[in-house]
Amino acid sequence: MDDSIQAIHTGLQAIVGSDQIFTGTATDRWSRDWTGQFEGMPLAVVRPGTCEEVAAILRLAGQYNVPVVPIAGNTGLNGGAYGAGSILVSIERMNRIREIRSDARVAVVEAGVIVAALDSAVGQYGLTFPLTFGAAGSAMIGGVLSTNAGGANVLRYGNVRDLCLGLEVVLPDGRVLDLMTALKKDNSGFDLRDLIIGAEGQLGIIIAAILKLHPRPVFHATALVALEDLREAPALLNAFQDASGNAVTAYEFMSRSYVAGYEKLVPTARRFFENFYPAVLLVELATVRNEELGELLETVLGDAMERGVVADAVIAQSDMQRQEMWSLREAAAELAFRKHPVIDTDIAVPVDCVAEYLERIPELGPVST
Amino acid sequence: MDDSIQAIHTGLQAIVGSDQIFTGTATDRWSRDWTGQFEGMPLAVVRPGTCEEVAAILRLAGQYNVPVVPIAGNTGLNGGAYGAGSILVSIERMNRIREIRSDARVAVVEAGVIVAALDSAVGQYGLTFPLTFGAAGSAMIGGVLSTNAGGANVLRYGNVRDLCLGLEVVLPDGRVLDLMTALKKDNSGFDLRDLIIGAEGQLGIIIAAILKLHPRPVFHATALVALEDLREAPALLNAFQDASGNAVTAYEFMSRSYVAGYEKLVPTARRFFENFYPAVLLVELATVRNEELGELLETVLGDAMERGVVADAVIAQSDMQRQEMWSLREAAAELAFRKHPVIDTDIAVPVDCVAEYLERIPELGPVST
Structure with a gap:
């Protein structure tokens, strides 16, 4: 076994040069992930610079029957780049x-x-x-x-x-x-x-x-929208889409417990609503031309509030407010991984089944519709 | 061989019933295509009504090593449903x-x-x-x-x-x-x-x-646009897209010879331009809400004419005129198949290479960008 490991290293050196091979603690940057859940020492991390080098690495690995795991930015949350005992092939140098x-x-x-x-x-x-x-x-x-x-x-x-x-x-x-x-x-x-x-x-x-x-969209209109019943969300999305000619770029759902968790995590963060609602949506429209997006957002939200569909809503009045709204949403990974054990992320459900799904799986973290 | 054909027929009858099996000249409807290029008698046409029947047909065909060709509306132009000697499986009864x-x-x-x-x-x-x-x-x-x-x-x-x-x-x-x-x-x-x-x-x-x-789009704006140089088409498309928030539903190119061919084929058809231009584009915008589409079309075309990009343009003033424009485009299959031999249809080329492609392959028929 030691002989073949030596042969693999010699082979890798011949392909990428010793500068581009990392072993032992030098692999830390690639062999630990952000969640802290997946950590394992690879046989080696190699950083090929060309297609031919990648091909040669794979042929070598096949010859010695060593598993190969490709790794890019190492930002995944589900262990896709976990490769204990493997050759981790980092493609980061091929960045042109x-x-x-x-x-x-x-x-x-x-x-x-x-x-x-x-x-x-x-x-x-x-x-x-x-x-x-x-x-x-x-x-x-x-x-x-x-x-x-x-x-x-x-x-x-x-x-x-x-x-x-x-x-x-x-x-x-x-x-x-x-x-x-x-x-x-x-x-x-x-x-x-x-x-x-x-x-x-x-x-x-x-x-x-x-x-x-x-x-590249130039104009944005962003709002946080509170609903008493998530079942209203698909029809409301359709109303935004129809009114704006499909200008909706984001429609992100956050549960009551998610919003509460965020306020605990970031006590200094702005509180958009006085109450905790069962469902908060981050809605964003974006266009290349200014088609009075903010006004359009207001109209659709006004209609929906009159019909009792929307309980409360805040439209961002500045780029800073827009960023504050997005900060709420973007804490999702951080919030999700504070709860242990982590069971799964990125679950997909048909749009019109999300509300029922959430009812049946209580105490879920943030979910994107 | 005759024995196994008999066994196949018996097997098919057991699966779909004799009403749903067609042989000999009774297969004509399925075994000839619209182009007249692909014609061949299948062993049988069968019309299963359920998933289980389809599965049983495939198992039977596998058992006797008979090819199976699925057939739907039989509108293809490239012989995809050609199945001489095969079991043609028509899915037309499964239409719920x-x-x-x-x-x-x-x-x-x-x-x-x-x-x-x-x-x-x-x-x-x-x-x-x-x-x-x-x-x-x-x-x-x-x-x-x-x-x-x-x-x-x-x-x-x-x-x-x-x-x-x-x-x-x-x-x-x-x-x-x-x-x-x-x-x-x-x-x-x-x-x-x-x-x-x-x-x-x-x-x-x-x-x-x-x-x-x-x-469902409710409002349409349609135009025929004449260009001296097809190389201008991609940037013009982008101008329409940006101005309309991606409301372009159609952008169809027709060559000089195509337009001439159409006028020969349908001598009574309206002539939109006095001259024959190297490139004629059918442009259509469509939205759910009326956002002054016609006006928008005029603005973009006006700009493009001032810049010398567009040689001439006609905007449909009525639904009838819109239909006339579409009739021009929809004669494509008929026009293409009048020329023999037919070499190929539905060739795909990167958007920014279409002009060069057409220059290098003279005398092509209509091509969709």
């Missing part, structure tokens, strides 16, 4: 934005590009890569694709699956699968792209992607 | 709309439901199933899913892949794959749903689906 094609609204990127960095880079063209969530400042494209991340704008732009046109993937045997098309419709052969997205690295390591970009 | 959940904006349907019929059924809820194309009045859900159809609204609503949340599939060995979730995000296991969509029936027969619905 190869091309931004503003007319076609696509970006060609390597898997190690940080999500927020891509969004920032395309901003100069008036475009956005709209995937965003608490960890967007460190999560990487390869990771969000392998987990099919959703995030706070999922309602408007879909999961990252909906934002991906093409992929470059190194298969477990070292072959390279080139699916790098920028086609809106690609009906050639089986849809291998979507099979690999969300596969958590089990089918191969994503090393590059062609991603869709969207016009 | 099981459920319309208007709050969640989903419909649960069987694969034999006709595309336009579904759209019509959800209209009473102010919703639309937005997939549409020339053959929507006879194409069926199972067929459009198996071919990942796009259609005239693909720009706004995506391919049918983007409209599908769940599937029920009978696998080649008769097992039933139940992927009937209504989840906007389903990250459990591998994405088998997308693997089956667009697989042309090679991986199984789709027998039911859960489909997304959208708010």
Whole structure:
């Protein structure tokens, strides 16, 4: 066994050079996750710089029958990058934005590009890569694709699956699968792209992607909305969508216990409502052109309050107030992981079944509709 | 061989009853396609009425090693339902709309439901199933899913892949794959749903689906736009999208030769432009609320004409004029198949490469950007 470990290390050195191999305590940065739940020493962390190096690592691992776990930004909460005894393949050095094609609204990127960095880079063209969530400042494209991340704008732009046109993937045997098309419709052969997205690295390591970009919204209108009955939420969402021409970018549910937990966690935080309501929704509309979004929000909320659907509502009057509202929502991971044991995160339920689900599973943490 | 054919027929009769089995010239309706290019007598056409019957047919076919070809509305142009010597499994009797959940904006349907019929059924809820194309009045859900159809609204609503949340599939060995979730995000296991969509029936027969619905647009603004240079089209599309908050539902390109061909085919048709331009675009915006769409269209077109991007433009002033514009576009299949030999249809090219593609492949028929 020691002989083969030595041979693996020698092999890895020949592929990436000794500078890009980490063992023992030098692997800490990659082998512990944010939740503190998943920790285990890998055989080695390697940081390849090219497609060919990734392929060679996978061939070597196959030869010695050592498991391989790809790792990107290490921001996952469910142990997807846990790899005790494995070769952890970090794609963080492959972080080049190869091309931004503003007319076609696509970006060609390597898997190690940080999500927020891509969004920032395309901003100069008036475009956005709209995937965003608490960890967007460190999560990487390869990771969000392998987990099919959703995030706070999922309602408007879909999961990252909906934002991906093409992929470059190194298969477990070292072959390279080139699916790098920028086609809106690609009906050639089986849809291998979507099979690999969300596969958590089990089918191969994503090393590059062609991603869709969207016009960058300039105007935002944000509100916290309190409901006595969560069952009203889907119809209210539809009212916002219809009134705004589908300009809703966020519609995030927070339970009574979540809001209470947040106020305990951050005692200095602004209290938006005097009472604790069964359901608080964070609603955000965003457009490229100012279409009197705030006014529109007010109209829909006014109607809903008259009908008794909405118990109370606060519309952000400044960017600071908007940020305060988002801080409430973005504490979700922190709040969820204070309760132990953590059972699961990111549970999905059909939109019109959320209220019933929550009734039947009491004392849940925050859930995104 | 005759013995086994006899055994297959006996087996099929036991499954679906002799009323639902067709052989010889009785198979004509299914064994000839609209293009006249694909014609071949199947061993039999069978019309199962339930999931269990479909499963039993597939098991029987496997036992006798007979190919099976699923057939839905038989509107395809590329021979996907060609099945000489095969058992053609028509799913047309499985045509029930099981459920319309208007709050969640989903419909649960069987694969034999006709595309336009579904759209019509959800209209009473102010919703639309937005997939549409020339053959929507006879194409069926199972067929459009198996071919990942796009259609005239693909720009706004995506391919049918983007409209599908769940599937029920009978696998080649008769097992039933139940992927009937209504989840906007389903990250459990591998994405088998997308693997089956667009697989042309090679991986199984789709027998039911859960489909997304959208708010039904009430207001439309439609124009024909003439360009001297197709290279201007992507930026012009972006201008329409940004100005309207992504209200563009159609953006269809027709070449000079296409427009000339149409005028020859339908000499009585209205001529929108005095000249033949290199590129004519059919542009349509649609919203749930009237946001002065016509005015918006005029503004963007006015700007573009001033900048010399647009050579000429006609905005539909009535529903009849809108229909005339669509008639021009919808003659595409008819025009394409008048030229022989037909080489291919539905070619996909990245948006910003369409102009170059057309330059390099002279004398193409109509192409959808």
